[in-house]
Amino acid sequence: MNKPQTGPKGRPDFLLLVMTLVLVGFGLVMVFSASSNIAVIDKRYNFDALYFTKRQIVWVGLGTVIMLVLMNIRYQFFKKGFILYFIPVLILLALVPFIGSERYGAKSWLGYGSLGIQPTEFAKLAIILYLGRLITKKGEKFRDFKRGLLPVMIVVGFICGLIMLQPDMGSAIILAACAAVIIIAGGSNLRQVFFSGIVVSTVVALVISLAYAIKPEPWQYRIDRFISFMDPFHDPQGASYQLVNSLYALGHGGFLGVGLGNGIQKLHYLPLAYNDFIFAVIGEELGFLGGALFLLFYLAFLWRGLIVALRCPDIYGTVVGVGIVGLFAIQATINIGGVIGAIPVTGITLPFISYGGSSMLVTLASMGVLLSISREANKPAQSKPSRFVRQQTTREQPAPYRGGYFQ
Numbered sequence: 001m002n003k004p005q006t007g008p009k010g011r012p013d014f015l016l017l018v019m020t021l022v023l024v025g026f027g028l029v030m031v032f033s034a035s036s037n038i039a040v041i042d043k044r045y046n047f048d049a050l051y052f053t054k055r056q057i058v059w060v061g062l063g064t065v066i067m068l069v070l071m072n073i074r075y076q077f078f079k080k081g082f083i084l085y086f087i088p089v090l091i092l093l094a095l096v097p098f099i100g101s102e103r104y105g106a107k108s109w110l111g112y113g114s115l116g117i118q119p120t121e122f123a124k125l126a127i128i129l130y131l132g133r134l135i136t137k138k139g140e141k142f143r144d145f146k147r148g149l150l151p152v153m154i155v156v157g158f159i160c161g162l163i164m165l166q167p168d169m170g171s172a173i174i175l176a177a178c179a180a181v182i183i184i185a186g187g188s189n190l191r192q193v194f195f196s197g198i199v200v201s202t203v204v205a206l207v208i209s210l211a212y213a214i215k216p217e218p219w220q221y222r223i224d225r226f227i228s229f230m231d232p233f234h235d236p237q238g239a240s241y242q243l244v245n246s247l248y249a250l251g252h253g254g255f256l257g258v259g260l261g262n263g264i265q266k267l268h269y270l271p272l273a274y275n276d277f278i279f280a281v282i283g284e285e286l287g288f289l290g291g292a293l294f295l296l297f298y299l300a301f302l303w304r305g306l307i308v309a310l311r312c313p314d315i316y317g318t319v320v321g322v323g324i325v326g327l328f329a330i331q332a333t334i335n336i337g338g339v340i341g342a343i344p345v346t347g348i349t350l351p352f353i354s355y356g357g358s359s360m361l362v363t364l365a366s367m368g369v370l371l372s373i374s375r376e377a378n379k380p381a382q383s384k385p386s387r388f389v390r391q392q393t394t395r396e397q398p399a400p401y402r403g404g405y406f407q
Contacts (some may be wrong), residue, residue: 010378012371023352034274047405059357063364071366082129092119121358128323135186180325229344249284257287309379
């Protein structure tokens with residue numbers, strides 16, 4: 001395994017940076033479209049059509065600054081520096097069940113009033129950096145169950161357990177799925193991963209069943225949502241309300257849509273239209289064609305991010321990069337899947353598009369790390385060792401660990 005070289009830093013991947021800014025810009029437009037009609041008639045929002053948009057612009061501005069700063073830090077810093085981020089996030093997660101504020105049926109916020117953060121969002125990047133460091137440090141030992149996969153399962157399980165105490169099942173699923181992607185990318189034994197996944201899923205199901213039997217109130221809402229997924233129109237004014245109105249929005253949009261800003265379902269019919277269900281607004285106002293073009297652009301963005309990760313010359317950068325791209329892909333799939341009724345609704349934001357400060361900060365910070373990784377592959381030619389030197393180094397000093405499945 002070649003060690004990353006020192007010397008001049010390369011340029012960040014320009015295409016990936018531009019695509020990021022395009023997604024963020026499109027998100028601001030859709031947040032304004034989805035929220036302006038509600039905010040302008042509501043006293044809580046000072047009758048200001050730009051109430052949500054101005055707040056989102058602040059989060060986007062702060063997140064962009066963080067992205068640019070992280071983009072200019074060599075990503076190797078996070079191999080050891082991740083602990084400065086990981087420990088505070090872990091502490092905040094542990095505090096949430098005790099001093100957190102409840103919103104939308106989950107105690108997952110720290111703050112006062114309308115100002116607050118979701119530590120769960122920050123935990124997603126923390127687990128990516130932690131697993132990247134662990135996989136790199138253990139090397140070939142990572143394929144051993146007791147020394148590799150088991151410690152990872154304990155740490156990830158502990159963090160998911162803290163999230164489930166809120167309870168926030170959707171975020172716990174995303175974090176566990178993202179960890180699985182990183183574990184596979186890092187070269188873990190697939191048989192161990194498969195059987196461990198079966199065991200963990202069984203245990204989690206039993207624990208949830210037991211928790212529901214002891215105290216059903218926090219879990220009944222989520223069970224009702226699953227029933228609504230199976231039959232969306234069994235309770236259109238109750239548990240199925242969001243999903244039914246989301247489907248109405250998508251159906252009303254037709255092929256070409258009703259036009260930007262002209263959507264109907266966002267007018268107090270579809271709750272949180274600017275947040276969890278913003279893709280329904282996209283579908284109604286831009287139609288099937290607009291939604292399809294958006295998805296194609298999003299897929300191209302994810303593909304470009306994956307290429308950047310695979311071009312990194314060492315396993316740490318590749319694993320972290322794949323983890324970040326996997327996080328975006330998993331979260332977008334769960335969000336859009338819930339909006340169109342393909343999977344149960346989980347209350348997950350759509351990265352880069354949905355309204356939300358914590359989500360936007362973590363998303364852009366993750367992009368900063370990914371763009372930093374892209375600079376390693378784009379170094380000036382004179383700072384990279386020649387092919388002869390790389391071959392000679394490989395023959396004379398063979399590395400004990402060649403990396404994961406992407407190396």
